[in-house]
Each structure stands twice: as structure tokens, then as C-alpha cells.
Amino acid sequence: xxPHTTSTPSGAATLSARDLSRAYGTHVVLDGIGLDAAPGxxxxxxxENGSGKSTxxxxxxxxxxxxxxxxxxxxxxxFLHQELPYGPEATLGDVVADALVPAREVxxxxxxxxxxxxxxxxxxxxxxxxxxxLSEAERLxxxxxxxxxDLVVAGLGIDGLGADRTVERMSGGQRARLALxxxxxxxxxxxxxxxxxxxxDDAALEFLEGYLRDLPSLVVLASHDRVFLDAVCTGxxxxxxxxxxxxxxxxxxxxxxHEKKLERERWxxxxxxxxxxxxxxxxxxxxTARKVGHNRPPRDNEKMSYDASGERVAQQVSRRVRxxxxxxxxxxxxxxxxPPRRLSFSGHLTARPGAAGGQALMLRDVELPGRLRLxxxxxxxxxxxxxxxxxxAGKPTNSL
Numbered sequence: 066x067x068p069h070t071t072s073t074p075s076g077a078a079t080l081s082a083r084d085l086s087r088a089y090g091t092h093v094v095l096d097g098i099g100l101d102a103a104p105g106x107x108x109x110x111x112x113e114n115g116s117g118k119s120t121x122x123x124x125x126x127x128x129x130x131x132x133x134x135x136x137x138x139x140x141x142x143x144f145l146h147q148e149l150p151y152g153p154e155a156t157l158g159d160v161v162a163d164a165l166v167p168a169r170e171v172x173x174x175x176x177x178x179x180x181x182x183x184x185x186x187x188x189x190x191x192x193x194x195x196x197x198x199l200s201e202a203e204r205l206x207x208x209x210x211x212x213x214x215d216l217v218v219a220g221l222g223i224d225g226l227g228a229d230r231t232v233e234r235m236s237g238g239q240r241a242r243l244a245l246x247x248x249x250x251x252x253x254x255x256x257x258x259x260x261x262x263x264x265x266d267d268a269a270l271e272f273l274e275g276y277l278r279d280l281p282s283l284v285v286l287a288s289h290d291r292v293f294l295d296a297v298c299t300g301x302x303x304x305x306x307x308x309x310x311x312x313x314x315x316x317x318x319x320x321x322x323h324e325k326k327l328e329r330e331r332w333x334x335x336x337x338x339x340x341x342x343x344x345x346x347x348x349x350x351x352x353t354a355r356k357v358g359h360n361r362p363p364r365d366n367e368k369m370s371y372d373a374s375g376e377r378v379a380q381q382v383s384r385r386v387r388x389x390x391x392x393x394x395x396x397x398x399x400x401x402x403x404p405p406r407r408l409s410f411s412g413h414l415t416a417r418p419g420a421a422g423g424q425a426l427m428l429r430d431v432e433l434p435g436r437l438r439l440x441x442x443x444x445x446x447x448x449x450x451x452x453x454x455x456x457x458a459g460k461p462t463n464s465l
Contacts, residue, residue, distance in 0.1 A: 078104045078139050078254040080125065080283055085134035087120055094120050098134070100285075100302060104254070107277060107284040109294045109318065112304030118287035119259050121304070125285060126257045141167070143253035145261055149244040151232055158228030160243055161214050164250035168210040174198045175207070204281060205252050214250045220272030221246050221265070238264035249276060258286035262293050294318040 085098040094117040102108050110118045123129040125136055126144035151160055178195040185191055206213060218224045221242045232240060241264040248256065256277075262270055274296045277284055288294055294301070295318035303314060426444035431437070444450050 078283060079137070080139065080142070080255050080285065081137045082125060083135050085121070085124055085131045085136070087117070087124060087129070087131050095124070095131075095304075098304075100125070102255070102283040102285055104281055104283050105299075107286070107297050107299050109298035109301040110285065110287040110304065111294070111301055111318075116304040118304060121302075122257050122259050122285065122287055139254040141253045142255040142257065143248045143251060144257045145245060145248055145259055149232060149240040153231065153233035155232050156228060157218075157223065157226055157230050157243060160232075160247050161218065161228075161250060164247040165210055165214060167251055168205045168207045171198060171202050171205055172207040172210075175202050204254075210250075217246050217249045217276070220269065220276065221249075222269045242269065245273075252280070252282065254282050256280070256282050256284045256286075258284065258288075260288055261286060262288055262290045291318055 080100070080102040082098060082100040085095055085100075086093070087095045094115075098117075098121060100108070100121075110121055112118055120129070122144070124131050125138065126142060127136070127138065128144060149160075151163075175195075175198050178191065178198050181188070181191045182195055202208075215224075223239055223242050223246065226235065226239060232243075235243065245258075245261055248258075261273065265273065270290075270293065274293060277297050284297075286297070298318060300315045301318065425446045425448065426442070428439055428442040431439045431442075
């Protein structure tokens with residue numbers, strides 16, 4: 066077992082990460098990240114592109130090792146891979162059957178334990194094992210596993226493919242939904258999902274929301290779908306820049322947005338206050354600390370005591386200068402960095418030179434047999450076009 070990763074006993078279900086750091090070359094992606102998740106918690110990982118969401122999930126899953134830090138995870142941790150982890154000849158039925166293996170094995174163990182109890186009804190070791198296996202069987206819902214598998218396949222919209230459809234004969238979106246279905250059917254104790262809503266239509270998305278809300282497992286997921294995050298998550302881990310590093314927000318996405326706005330305002334105020342204090346301290350070091358009230362020349366009858374008084378004044382000025390300079394150096398060393406600029410858009414889209422009627426895009430009689438047929442499409446220079454429709458309708462083809 067590697068020094069960075071350990072697994073909790075199979076009966077435990079918590080996921081814990083401590084001080085995770087990961088860099089690629091000189092580019093630091095994650096630095097000192099901590100996270101705790103327990104059964105029933107559904108944590109969303111949010112942040113702008115490049116903030117390390119996918120990297121964090123890979124570290125939590127053990128698919129990648131941290132440069133430093135540690136992860137403890139349940140033995141049964143499921144990670145939604147970007148690619149379906151089955152060969153091209155595997156069928157939909159094969160994948161579903163493989164996902165049901167854990168439930169089948171627990172059911173067989175339960176049967177063996179029941180037989181052992183009949184043979185030795187007073188054996189405390191057998192009773193303890195039976196109780197443990199029964200708890201696991203209830204968690205996996207082994208008596209309802211086949212029906213639940215059918216519900217998942219139908220809910221994700223791949224039931225129409227047929228059990229004998231091979232992976233190589235599936236589209237990219239169908240393979241992605243099958244990978245998600247296999248993970249949901251398996252019901253691992255910890256579920257790690259990287260952009261699970263990709264390739265889902267509205268009906269499948271609604272099914273996934275309800276399924277995850279009812280799941281007793283812990284869930285950690287990354288998604289750009291705000292509505293999905295709001296519907297599913299019980300808390301969010303924000304990897305975007307913050308004054309004290311990544312922040313955990315308890316509650317749904319709408320609560321997170323409110324709190325993040327307040328956090329940004331506090332960061333801006335704190336930075337502004339510190340800059341004003343820095344300005345005042347620099348002024349103090351340069352001029353204020355050197356001002357004394359003994360600038361008048363000595364009178365004739367004071368010349369005997371002037372040298373001693375001047376020495377005391379010089380010492381006082383020196384102390385004040387050192388004090389101000391020390392506070393300045395400390396504040397400069399520990400000052401809060403400036404908040405990053407908010408994202409904004411400027412300028413406007415203009416039509417390409419020579420475009421007829423100010424059109425940015427013109428299509429006529431476009432057809433890809435079996436995939437797309439479009440007789441007429443004009444997009445003006447200032448237009449915004451939404452392409453919508455169920456899976457298989459040709460949305461990605463429209464971008465070709």
C-alpha cells in the first residue's frame with residue numbers, strides 16, 4: 066500500500082483527505098486541501114476551469130497519487146471514469162450483470178450465514194457475522210437488486226438499446242450513461258462523480274437527482290450544472306481563490322452563492338483596510354516617526370542640559386521608527402493578496418467581412434445522412450442560439 070493512501074475497514078464508510086497537494090511540473094493545482102464526507106452527505110466540488118476539481122476527485126479515488134497528504138477511503142469506493150471501463154465486445158447486459166455482482170455475493174454470504182446459524186444456533190461468532198452481512202444486504206437492497214437495476218437503466222434512458230447491444234455499437238453519450246448506470250447499480254459506499262450530468266437529457270437528469278438524494282452512500286461530485294448542484298448537494302467545496310484558501314459551505318448551491326458573495330465582499334474590505342494601514346505605516350516610517358517637539362534651538366541658559374535632552378529625543382525617535390518599521394514589515398509579509406478580478410465580458414460580436422445582411426453564420430441544405438438535416442439557418446452577428454433536444458437528436462452534430 067502506498068504511503069499516501071489507506072482504506073478504512075469495509076464496515077466504515079467515511080472519506081477523509083488531509084493536506085492534499087498536487088502539481089504538474091511547476092504548475093500547482095492543489096495545495097493543502099482537506100475534506101471529510103460521511104454517509105448521507107453529498108458534497109459538490111465547484112470552481113472555475115483549472116481549479117483542480119477533476120484532480121481532487123482522482124486523488125480521492127486513488128486513480129492518481131498526491132505529491133503530499135493522505136486519503137482514507139472505504140474499500141468499496143466507486144469512481145465515474147470518463148471512459149467506460151469495459152471492452153468493446155461487452156454488452157449492456159454484461160455490464161449490468163457485472164454491476165450486480167456485489168449484491169449477488171452478499172446474498173450468497175447471507176445464505177451461508179443462515180445455514181451456519183441453523184447448525185450452531187448459539188455460536189456468537191456466527192451471529193455477529195450474520196448481523197454484519199445482513200446490514201450490508203440491506204444497504205445494497207439485494208432482494209430488490211434486479212428491479213432496481215432495471216429502474217436505473219430505464220431512468221438513464223438506455224433501456225431501448227437492448228441487453229445485447231455491444232459497447233462498440235454505442236455512441237459516446239450512451240457509453241457514458243452506461244458507465245453511470247453501472248456505478249449506481251453497484252451502490253458503492255463512496256461515490257465519486259466527475260461531471261455526471263454530461264450526456265443526460267432532462268428526464269435522465271431528473272432521475273439522477275432523485276436517485277442521489279435517496280442514496281445512503283456518501284457522494285462527492287463535480288459539476289458545472291448549477292440547478293443539479295442545488296437539487297442534490299448538502300454542501301459545497303469551493304476551489305476558487307479565497308482569502309484563506311478553499312472554503313466549505315454547508316447547504317445547497319443557492320446558499321453557497323449568497324455566502325460566496327459575502328465572502329468576496331469581506332475579502333475586498335480586508336484588502337482595502339490593509340492597504341490603507343500599509344500606506345499609513347509607510348508614511349509613519351518616512352516622516353511621522355521622525356517628528357519631535359524639540360525643534361526649537363536651545364536658549365543660552367539651556368545649553369548645559371540640551372545635549373542630554375537631545376540624546377533622549379534621539380532614542381525616542383529611534384524606538385518609534387523601529388516600531389513602525391517592524392509593524393510595516395510584518396504587515397507586508399502577511400498582507401492579504403488582492404482579490405482576482407471578476408470575470409467580465411467586453412466588446413461585441415461583429416459579422417465577418419462581406420457577410421450578407423450582417424449574418425455571422427449561414428447554413429443552407431446541410432445534411433449528414435442518419436444524423437442531421439438542416440435546410441436553413443441564419444445566425445446574426447449579435448445572435449445567441451440555443452441547441453436543445455433529447456439525446457440522439459444531433460446536438461453535437463450541429464456544432465460541426
